[in-house]
Amino acid sequence: MKLKALLICLLVYLLAFGCAVLVCINFLQLNQWFMILLGHLTATLVVFVASSIYKNSSFYDPFWSVAPIPIALYISIYPESEIINTEKIYLFLIPILFWALRLTFNWIRRWEGLLDEDFRYIDLKSLRFSRLIDLFGIHIYPTLQVNLSLLPIYFALSVNTNEVNIWTYIFSLFTFMAVILELISDNQLWKFKQFSENAGKFIETGLWKYSRHPNYLGEILFWWGIYFMTLSLDLNYWYLFVCPLAMNLMFSLKTCSMMDERSLLKREGYKSYMDRTNQLLILPKKVN
Numbered sequence: 001m002k003l004k005a006l007l008i009c010l011l012v013y014l015l016a017f018g019c020a021v022l023v024c025i026n027f028l029q030l031n032q033w034f035m036i037l038l039g040h041l042t043a044t045l046v047v048f049v050a051s052s053i054y055k056n057s058s059f060y061d062p063f064w065s066v067a068p069i070p071i072a073l074y075i076s077i078y079p080e081s082e083i084i085n086t087e088k089i090y091l092f093l094i095p096i097l098f099w100a101l102r103l104t105f106n107w108i109r110r111w112e113g114l115l116d117e118d119f120r121y122i123d124l125k126s127l128r129f130s131r132l133i134d135l136f137g138i139h140i141y142p143t144l145q146v147n148l149s150l151l152p153i154y155f156a157l158s159v160n161t162n163e164v165n166i167w168t169y170i171f172s173l174f175t176f177m178a179v180i181l182e183l184i185s186d187n188q189l190w191k192f193k194q195f196s197e198n199a200g201k202f203i204e205t206g207l208w209k210y211s212r213h214p215n216y217l218g219e220i221l222f223w224w225g226i227y228f229m230t231l232s233l234d235l236n237y238w239y240l241f242v243c244p245l246a247m248n249l250m251f252s253l254k255t256c257s258m259m260d261e262r263s264l265l266k267r268e269g270y271k272s273y274m275d276r277t278n279q280l281l282i283l284p285k286k287v288n
Contacts, residue, residue: 019043075158079157092156095179096153099182155240178224216280220244
């Protein structure tokens with residue numbers, strides 16, 4: 001059943017990619033990033049249709065990590081400046097591809113199939129105007145969020161012609177290490193959940209001993225790393241800080257809160273864990 005679900009998801013994504021390419025071909029005369037946005041939204045609508053047909057919005061989950069791959073590759077191969085800087089491309093694409101592959105793999109091993117839908121989507125769709133929430137809140141908004149957060153790489157790889165410097169290397173390594181943080185956090189959580197005696201419990205070992213959401217911390221740092229890599233090429237791009245900041249706020253104010261609220265209802269002792277453990281930053285336990 002899981003293999004069949006993954007194959008269906010793959011076919012949906014191939015169809016979404018094809019539709020996005022057709023839209024982009026018809027709007028090549030537009031600004032490159034606006035054209036990419038149109039293609040990104042087109043693919044999102046295709047995935048939304050599949051989510052509606054199968055009544056499972058988790059169809060959208062891997063889109064978060066899959067869509068940036070063709071976007072990053074396209075602007076690297078066809079920059080508006082018409083100057084391809086291989087060194088710069090490597091420094092940006094290695095952490096981005098590592099992030100995308102890791103996150104997609106993590107979803108594949110967690111998703112159980114067509115009947116497995118993220119509790120957050122179920123809760124949101126239980127509200128009034130559920131169809132609109134599903135379209136705009138679960139599908140369109142995250143696409144716009146990712147598109148905004150990818151904007152720095154458009155300026156870095158497609159527009160800017162400056163050479164890389166030592167700071168570009170440092171922030172590329174920083175971005176890569178942020179993904180390592182996500183990888184370690186998710187693997188610790190995965191191993192914890194493999195033991196039946198941990199059912200209904202929450203993890204508070206490893207990195208989770210010092211942060212309630214170390215995986216989300218890694219995700220936030222990844223997007224800040226992309227921004228700082230771009231900033232290292234030209235300080236005039238300082239205003240792009242709004243891109244990672246928007247992602248930062250989404251995770252710290254919304255995503256983490258939703259996860260905490262659910263754990264408070266479902267897991268005994270979680271309130272005490274919250275009181276003594278930071279939401280994101282990996283710091284020593286709080287002393288009451």
